[in-house]
Amino acid sequence: MDPKAAALIAAGFCMGVGAIGPGIAIGNLVGKALEGIARQPEAGGQIQTAMFIGIAFAEAISLYALVVAFLLIFVA
Amino acid sequence: MEVLEHFHQKVIIPLKIGSFDISITNLTVSMFLGVGIFIILLLVLAARPKVIPGKRQVVIEILINFIKKGIVYNMIGPKEGDKWFPLVAGVFVFILANNMIGLIPGTYTPTANPIVPLVIALIIFFTVHITNLAKNGIKGYLRTYAPSIVPSWMYVIVVPIEAIGAIAKPFSLFIRLMANMLAGHTILYVILGLIIYFKSYFVAIAAVPFALAMTILELFVGAIQAYVFAILVALYIGEAVHPKH
Numbered sequence: 001m002d003p004k005a006a007a008l009i010a011a012g013f014c015m016g017v018g019a020i021g022p023g024i025a026i027g028n029l030v031g032k033a034l035e036g037i038a039r040q041p042e043a044g045g046q047i048q049t050a051m052f053i054g055i056a057f058a059e060a061i062s063l064y065a066l067v068v069a070f071l072l073i074f075v076a
Numbered sequence: 077m078e079v080l081e082h083f084h085q086k087v088i089i090p091l092k093i094g095s096f097d098i099s100i101t102n103l104t105v106s107m108f109l110g111v112g113i114f115i116i117l118l119l120v121l122a123a124r125p126k127v128i129p130g131k132r133q134v135v136i137e138i139l140i141n142f143i144k145k146g147i148v149y150n151m152i153g154p155k156e157g158d159k160w161f162p163l164v165a166g167v168f169v170f171i172l173a174n175n176m177i178g179l180i181p182g183t184y185t186p187t188a189n190p191i192v193p194l195v196i197a198l199i200i201f202f203t204v205h206i207t208n209l210a211k212n213g214i215k216g217y218l219r220t221y222a223p224s225i226v227p228s229w230m231y232v233i234v235v236p237i238e239a240i241g242a243i244a245k246p247f248s249l250f251i252r253l254m255a256n257m258l259a260g261h262t263i264l265y266v267i268l269g270l271i272i273y274f275k276s277y278f279v280a281i282a283a284v285p286f287a288l289a290m291t292i293l294e295l296f297v298g299a300i301q302a303y304v305f306a307i308l309v310a311l312y313i314g315e316a317v318h319p320k321h
Contacts, residue, residue, distance in 0.1 A: 049146070060256075
């Protein structure tokens with residue numbers, strides 16, 4: 001197979017598969033945060049803050065996959 | 077490809093000192109514009125402070141309380157926190173200003189170019205390790221890689237993992253910031269570029285509201301990334317200053 005074509009297919013797979021994990025993680029996180037706020041609305045501010053930090057960490061993983069996809073498209 | 081146009085800077089005023097190229101590019105202009113606007117704003121809001129704050133002073137007090145009590149005291153503790161507050165506040169405001177300036181059409185986002193977050197991450201890396209060495213001595217520094225909770229036969233596994241972690245933590249700081257900023261601009265570019273690619277105006281009916289939603293998300297993501305960077309800096313410094321082993 002033409003190496004450029006293989007690199008493009010791999011880039012598509014990379015980003016597609018690499019978005020599954022963070023999607024599940026962020027969904028779980030926000031769900032648990034909503035449960036926590038519903039149980040004790042006074043702790044809402046702290047729970048929201050911790051949720052945002054967790055989302056930023058999970059998002060970073062999907063961006064590693066994006067960087068690999070960019071490398072495959074433009075440098076290979 | 078024009079998608080990665082952000083990696084190529086346009087030189088506006090070429091300057092050279094010896095063989096160092098310090099020309100004024102659009103990155104320089106955007107960075108000075110963003111930080112300059114923020115500095116002027118902060119100076120105007122904090123002028124003539126009084127004990128009972130007026131409306132303008134309250135904004136500064138909210139910002140400083142947010143960074144001091146929300147980030148620094150949470151992660152480092154009240155006594156040591158006062159020494160590290162300038163660094164964390166500087167990192168937070170610098171990254172916030174540089175993220176926000178990219179939202180104005182026609183400017184450049186300095187934090188989307190790999191150099192700017194890389195340098196900030198390197199500064200944090202050296203700060204954390206040198207602080208660890210200076211405060212805890214050589215034995216204390218090596219204790220970070222071999223915590224006492226771990227039984228000694230597991231050192232073969234734990235020490236390489238901790239060593240890789242020491243490199244991976246600043247690297248992930250750098251990649252997180254750069255990739256978040258770059259991804260936002262790339263999505264905007266692609267969505268609005270569809271109008272030009274299909275050469276018809278009907279695509280604009282769907283594309284422009286989506287681009288508007290993405291721009292508002294960009295605002296949000298820029299602020300969150302600055303906050304996460306600052307809180308991770310405070311966390312790493314807190315680990316270096318108060319090691320738990």
